[in-house]
Each structure stands twice: as C-alpha cells, then as structure tokens.
Amino acid sequence: xxxxxxxxxxxxxxxxxxxxxxxxxxxxxxxxxxxxxxxxxxxxxxxxxxxxxxxxxxxxxxxxxxxxxxxxxxxxxxxxxxxxxxxxxxxxxxxxxxxxxxxxxxxxxxxxxxxxxxxxxxxxxxxxxxxxxxxxxxxxxxxxxxxxxxxxxxxxxxxxxxxxxxxxxxxxxxxxxxxxxxxxxxxxxxxxxxxxxxxxxxxxxxxxxxxxxxxxxxxxxxxxxxxxxxxxxxxxxxxxxxxxxxxxxxxxxxxxxxxxxxxxxxxxxxxxxxxxxxxxxxxxxxxxxxxxxxxxxxxxxxxxxxxxxxxxxxxxxxxxxxxxxxxxxxxxxxxxxxx
Numbered sequence: 001x002x003x004x005x006x007x008x009x010x011x012x013x014x015x016x017x018x019x020x021x022x023x024x025x026x027x028x029x030x031x032x033x034x035x036x037x038x039x040x041x042x043x044x045x046x047x048x049x050x051x052x053x054x055x056x057x058x059x060x061x062x063x064x065x066x067x068x069x070x071x072x073x074x075x076x077x078x079x080x081x082x083x084x085x086x087x088x089x090x091x092x093x094x095x096x097x098x099x100x101x102x103x104x105x106x107x108x109x110x111x112x113x114x115x116x117x118x119x120x121x122x123x124x125x126x127x128x129x130x131x132x133x134x135x136x137x138x139x140x141x142x143x144x145x146x147x148x149x150x151x152x153x154x155x156x157x158x159x160x161x162x163x164x165x166x167x168x169x170x171x172x173x174x175x176x177x178x179x180x181x182x183x184x185x186x187x188x189x190x191x192x193x194x195x196x197x198x199x200x201x202x203x204x205x206x207x208x209x210x211x212x213x214x215x216x217x218x219x220x221x222x223x224x225x226x227x228x229x230x231x232x233x234x235x236x237x238x239x240x241x242x243x244x245x246x247x248x249x250x251x252x253x254x255x256x257x258x259x260x261x262x263x264x265x266x267x268x269x270x271x272x273x274x275x276x277x278x279x280x281x282x283x284x285x286x287x288x289x290x291x292x293x294x295x296x297x298x299x300x301x302x303x304x305x306x307x308x309x310x311x312x313x314x315x316x317x318x319x320x321x322x323x324x325x326x327x328x329x330x331x332x333x334x335x336x337x338x339x
Contacts, residue, residue: 009068013060022047023056026066028204035207046070079108079140081127084120088129090318094164094311095157096130096143098122099320102153102297107141126158133158134165145169146247151265154181154302155320159310167310172247180304181242181252182227182322184330185261186271188236193225196255200248209268210250212258221245222255232334233281233290237264239330241303252300264329265295275333295329 011029026038026047041047042056048067049058060066090097100106100122107123126133126143133143136159143158145168157177159165171177201217203209211217221244228239238261242252250269256262257269267273277290306317 011066011068013062013064013066015062017060018062019059021056022049022054022058022060022066025060026068027207030068041068041071044070079121079123079127079142082119082124083128084125086122086125086129089155089320090316091130092309094160094309095168096126096160097305097316097318098126098156098158100148100153100156100302102151102323102325105150106147106156107144122156130158130160132160134160134162136162136165136169146172148302149250149253149298149300151297152181152300152302153297153320153323153326155305155318156302157305157307164310168307171307171310175245176307178304178306179244179247179302181244182239182301182303182326183242183252183256184237184239184264184299184326185256186235186237186264187261188229188231189224189226189238189240189259189261191226193223196220196222196224196258198255198258200251200254210248210254212254218248219246220248220251220255222252224256230330230333233277234275234293234333235278237330237333253298264299266298266300290335293329293332297325299326299329301326 011026013025017025023035023038023042026041027035030038039056042054045053046069047054048069049060049064054066087099088096089099105121107121123141123144130143135142137144143160143165145157145159145165148154148156157168159168198212198220199217200210200212200220201214203211204214223243223245224240226238226240230237230239242256244251248254253263253266253269257266262269262271264271264275273294275293277292281290301322302320303322304317304319306315308314309316
C-alpha cells in the first residue's frame, strides 16, 4: 500500500543563523524549494517551531528545531484560451512547433491573482489555436514538453496527444533532440569553439539565479562555436551558436557567464544594463556622440531543432532566423557611418 502521509522535514538552527528571518533561513536551507514556494509553506501553516505555527518574519534562534510538514501546494489554476497571435512553423496530427516571441511566458507563473497569473502565456495561445493538446503535463501546461525562458525567443515543440508527449519527453531526457541557440555575449571569446561541462544548481542567496559554483547540481553540457566577432565603437562582442545536450534552467546564460562572457541584455547574470560607446569612438561622420544602447531582453534565440518524429520516425529539421529586434541591435554595435 502506498504511503500517503505528508513528508516531514526537520531543520536545526545553527549559531550563525540567529536573528535571521524565518523565510530567508528556509530559502537558504531548502535548496530544492524556491523563495515563492517557501512563502506558500508558511502561508499554508506547514512550518512549526516548538509545535507552534511560525510567521515568515519571525527571527530564528540557535538550537531551535523547525518542522516542515508536506510540500508547498500552489493554489489551482485553470489554463484558458486567449486569441493571441502565434507563429506555428510546423504542425501535424501529433505535434506542433511554435516560434515563441520574447516576452511571452510558456505557462502560468506566480502572481497576485489567478487572472494575473494566467494571461498572455504560450499555453493560453495554444488553447486558442490548436484543437487538441496532450494532458501529460497537467491542466496548467497542456502540450508543454520543454520550456524556453520568458525573454528567450525561438522554436519550442508542442505535443498534441499523450503518446507523442511521452515519446518526445523520453527523447529530450535521452539527449536525442538537437537544440541549437544563437547568442551574443559581451567581450571576445578567446577560442573559436569550446565546451562548458559544469553542473547547475540554484544560487543559495539569490533564489532567482542559478549557479555553477555549488556542489551537487544537475549535470549540464553546452557546446559553443564563434560565428562572428564584433569590434566596434561599443567594444568587443561575440556572436556564437550554442548546442546544448541538457536543458537546465538558464543553462546557456549561466554557462556563458561562467566563462566571463554574459549574454548581452542578461543583467541577472552580470551583463551591462546599457552599453556605452568607448571614449575613443565618440565621433561620427555627422558629428556628435554615439547613443547608449539598451536591449530590453536577453540576446538568446532558439534557432534550430532537429528530432525524429515521435510516431512516424521521420527526421524533422526546423530553423528560425534571428528576429528583427536582435538583428537591429547587433547592427547598432558597429554602424557603417562611424569612423
């Protein structure tokens, strides 16, 4: 018989944590639980100190034993159809491939209300455009086999039935899907190609970040190749293709930042919020200084997907060109009328 009893975890407060807020202490100790999920645990009354319910703002003391009962249970959401424009680049009876724009979340996330959490996502658009979606990922993520970050554009596979979903998921986990991204990074990569093989885990301090600097992370492998080196009035940048074997959260962003070359626009991992012209490059043909450049998204695009059809076995190869906003930004880095 299955054991349906809620999971019980115990934490002891060390001396150095005395005076810390309870929610911050839990976020640091529970590596597998996000900050928002810690708040849910507290709101649901799942955290006890000395047998009594504890508030998020309570200060912990050395030697205290904290009991955590069960796992965080976010309030239920129900995905709804929305008439959002969607670029479907491939579709048959079993699957579809969509060119997701930057700024669109794949599925509902956290927010103040159910309505705020469940608007404008790829799932909302899919429910409007496609008659059938797989149910394997649950009611909030119908059809979703893998994900792209909100500010990453490009190709994403959608399963239209559970058989296709299961086979596609297996192909992703067994590294049988070729995924290639285009990215522009700050600075000049020293070599023409290389591989980053570094495990990824959640940052212990900044919970929205991932890191390669902690032990016990999940294996992650990224292969990069230089496509173009830009030497212009704004400095040096490198356009590269990156093929990932794994699909960890923020994988390319974390791996490129670990090389000292963060993805342009990715301020979470150290990229500049604005790019300024070099002091020696302030003259233009028409006179005056060069404008500061700001990219309001990460320069990261899922450009190629190649995989065997989960039902027919036919090889599917799809390409999505670099979108206009990224092309235009790259052109500004080395304008032709600048000496």
